Amino acid sequence: xxxxxxxxxxxxxxxxxxxxxxxxxxxxxxxxxxxxxxxxxxxxxxxxxxxxxxxxxxxxxxxxxxxxxxxxxxxxxxxxxxxxxxxxxxxxxxxxxxxxxxxxxxxxxxxxxxxxxxxxxxxxxxxxxxxxxxxxxxxxxxxxxxxxxxxxxxxxxxxxxxxxxxxxxxxxxxxxxxxxxxxxxxxxxxxxxxxxxxxxxxxxxxxxxxxxxxxx
Numbered sequence: 055x056x057x058x059x060x061x062x063x064x065x066x067x068x069x070x071x072x073x074x075x076x077x078x079x080x081x082x083x084x085x086x087x088x089x090x091x092x093x094x095x096x097x098x099x100x101x102x103x104x105x106x107x108x109x110x111x112x113x114x115x116x117x118x119x120x121x122x123x124x125x126x127x128x129x130x131x132x133x134x135x136x137x138x139x140x141x142x143x144x145x146x147x148x149x150x151x152x153x154x155x156x157x158x159x160x161x162x163x164x165x166x167x168x169x170x171x172x173x174x175x176x177x178x179x180x181x182x183x184x185x186x187x188x189x190x191x192x193x194x195x196x197x198x199x200x201x202x203x204x205x206x207x208x209x210x211x212x213x214x215x216x217x218x219x220x221x222x223x224x225x226x227x228x229x230x231x232x233x234x235x236x237x238x239x240x241x242x243x244x245x246x247x248x249x250x251x252x253x254x255x256x257x258x259x260x261x262x263x264x265x266x267x268x269x270x
Contacts, residue, residue: 056097056101056114056115056118057213057216057217058097058213058217059093059094059097059118060209060212060213060216061209061210061213061214061217062089062090062093062209063090063094063121063205063208063209064205064206064208064209064210064211064213065086065090065205065209065210066086066087066090066125066205067201067202067204067205067208067209068201068202068205068206068209068210069083069086069205070083070087070128070201070205071197071198071199071200071201071202071203071204071205072198072202073198074194074195074197074198074201075195075198075199075202080132081132081133083132084128084129084130084131084132084133085129085133086129087125087126087128087129087132088125088126088129088130090122090125091122091123091124091125091126091127091128091129092122092126093122094118094119094121094122094125095118095119095122095123095126097115097118097122098115098116098117098118098119098122101114101115101118102115102116110162110163113155113158113162113163114163117151117152117155117172120148120151120152121148121175123144124141124144124145124148124179127140127141127144128141138186138187138189139186139187139189141182141186141187142182142183142184142185142186142187142188142189143183143187145179145180145182145183145186145187146179146180146183146187148175148176148179149176149177149179149180149182149183150176152172152173152175152176152179153172153173153176155172156169156170156172156173156176157169159172164226165226166226166227166229166230166231167212167221167226167227167229167230167233169230170229170230170231170233170234170237171208171212171233173234173237174204174207174208174233174237175204175208177200177237177241178197178200178201178204181193181196181197181200181201182197184197185197192249192250195248195249195250196244196245196248196249199244199248200241200244203240203241207233207236
């Protein structure tokens with residue numbers, strides 16, 4: 055069930071990344087955010103209730119709430135035209151919490167692949183904090199590009215491999231290393247390509263900031 059949820063997390067990240075790049079209307083993207091937000095709240099609730107008290111299963115499921123509440127917050131904010139500051143600072147909370155989940159995956163669960171994926175999510179949600187909380191508008195293209203890429207790398211592709219049985223435990227460490235190398239190379243290379251001329255400015259307009267909110 056969690057793997058199905060991961061697939062659609064990839065879908066919403068891709069959609070929101072494309073929205074940030076100006077290819078999708080914000081209000082139409084809001085509806086999909088609400089769908090995925092609801093899914094990401096119901097799924098961990100079910101997993102926790104059926105975990106039999108297994109602390110590792112509860113730990114794994116609990117992290118899904120971070121994203122479920124993000125998508126619900128974003129979807130409602132887009133539809134109602136709310137200021138994005140609240141979502142931005144909540145994203146900072148998620149970014150910090152994701153570091154803890156990454157550590158837990160590396161040290162407690164020995165899941166190096168998802169340890170790396172949680173680092174991806176921590177980085178992305180920190181970018182959302184900069185864009186939405188601190189109103190750094192000039193990051194919009196960079197954040198949109200990173201969001202769309204992470205939709206595939208941390209959501210769709212891992213979910214597809216897990217659902218089809220091709221995600222092998224013996225390859226876990228190698229996948230984690232490959233993900234780390236990919237992130238450093240691709241996200242570093244994206245910066246000069248997407249960075250507009252001039253310095254980062256604050257004070258995003260209400261409309262621009264609201265559109266950016268769909269990047270979760």
